[in-house]
Amino acid sequence: MNLYQNLGYLVLGSRLRRLSEAFLAEINRAYQNEGIDFDASWFPVFYLLSKNEALSIKELSEQIEVSHPAASQLITNLKNRKLVTSATCTDDGRRQLVTLTESGRELLATILPMWDAISTAMTELVESDELAKQLLPAITGLETAFRQANLAEVISQKLITDLKPTHHE
Structure with missing residues (x-):
């Protein structure tokens, strides 16, 4: 067992991030191998827009479970690449659809x-x-x-109740 496996839950976040980064790097390499200019981080937005004609940034952020600013930043990146566009909603001027x-539809x-x-x-x-079969359910x-x-x-x-130092008299 390596260091990460030995430390258990103390490094759960680090292990998940390492696994995620390795997975996304392989997926991006697969896109590159096929000559497709697509980044795996764009997937949630493209998937949702493949199923919905238009969504607000708020709806996108809620469905992909990221903050509104993070969703907005992703949308800005995709707009700069001319893959998405946004327009003010006709019935609510505060919403951007x-x-x-x-180009985005062609890429899709x-x-x-x-x-x-x-x-x-x-x-x-x-x-x-x-063990790998159990990953998604886990x-x-x-x-x-x-x-x-x-x-x-x-x-x-736990710090208060379970790990309280005992005083010996």
Whole structure:
């Protein structure tokens, strides 16, 4: 076992980030290998816009579970690449509705087969290992547990109740 495996939950975030970065690097390399100018970080926005004609930045941020500023920054990046556009909503001037541009729709048509290939390749990879098969259900379980508990508060309570120093008289 390596250092990360030995330290258990103390390095859970680091392990998940390392796994995520390695996975996204491989996905981006697959896009590059096919000559497709697409970044895996754009996937949630492209996926949602493939299923919806237009969405507000607020709707996008809620559905991809990132802050409004983070979603706004991603949309700005995609606008600068002329892949999405935004327009003021006719019934609410405060809302910006985001849609794919013609270039964005062309890119979407190009990447749809990649999404199928990624899904199939990952399914085959995971099916070859019993522990790997449990990854997605385990992540779902952990996400649910985090939503149901205030981890920082639980840790504080552990310091107060479970780890209180005992005084010997």
